Amino acid sequence: SDVYGLTTLPETCQPLIMGQVLKGMNPTDVPNPDKPAIPVAWTNRLRTDSGREARVFATTMGHGDDFRSEGFRRLLVNACYWCLEMEAKIPPQSCVDLVGEYPNVPSVFGKYRRGVKPADHSLTR
Numbered sequence: 001s002d003v004y005g006l007t008t009l010p011e012t013c014q015p016l017i018m019g020q021v022l023k024g025m026n027p028t029d030v031p032n033p034d035k036p037a038i039p040v041a042w043t044n045r046l047r048t049d050s051g052r053e054a055r056v057f058a059t060t061m062g063h064g065d066d067f068r069s070e071g072f073r074r075l076l077v078n079a080c081y082w083c084l085e086m087e088a089k090i091p092p093q094s095c096v097d098l099v100g101e102y103p104n105v106p107s108v109f110g111k112y113r114r115g116v117k118p119a120d121h122s123l124t125r
Contacts, residue, residue, distance in 0.1 A: 004060045009039050017041040017059075017075075041075065043082065055083045070096055 009015065021035035041059040048054050057079035066072045073096040081090045 004038070004040075006040075006060060007036070007038055009042055010044070012046070013039075013042045013044045015039040015042045019060075041079075043079075055085065057083055067098075068102065073098075 017040050018037040019040035020031045020037045022029040023032045040061055041057075044056040044058070046054045046056060059075075061072060074094065077094055077096055078087075078090050081087055
């Protein structure tokens with residue numbers, strides 16, 4: 001999808017996916033050699049006030065079109081397993097199929113639909 005301007009992460013972070021800026025906005029456009037690859041998904045381990053280690057996953061991805069990607073959905077599911085310290089239970093090929101229709105409107109700057117609420121996309125309509 002899109003690559004944002006995040007260029008550095010704290011030393012405690014572990015980049016998982018690096019994104020390369022392209023010369024255009026299409027996935028088939030060539031990489032822009034003048035722009036460095038930047039982190040778009042990473043993990044971190046933080047110490048809580050109680051002394052417990054917290055596992056954190058973060059990504060700059062996640063607009064509506066990203067969820068059309070099976071790989072992106074699998075990344076999020078696997079990140080949940082990891083954050084819960086259950087990485088040993090991650091199946092080799094977990095099912096990350098969409099449930100029902102996915103009526104997403106593509107992300108376009110300045111052309112969002114006003115007044116749309118989560119209930120408007122309920123599976124129990």
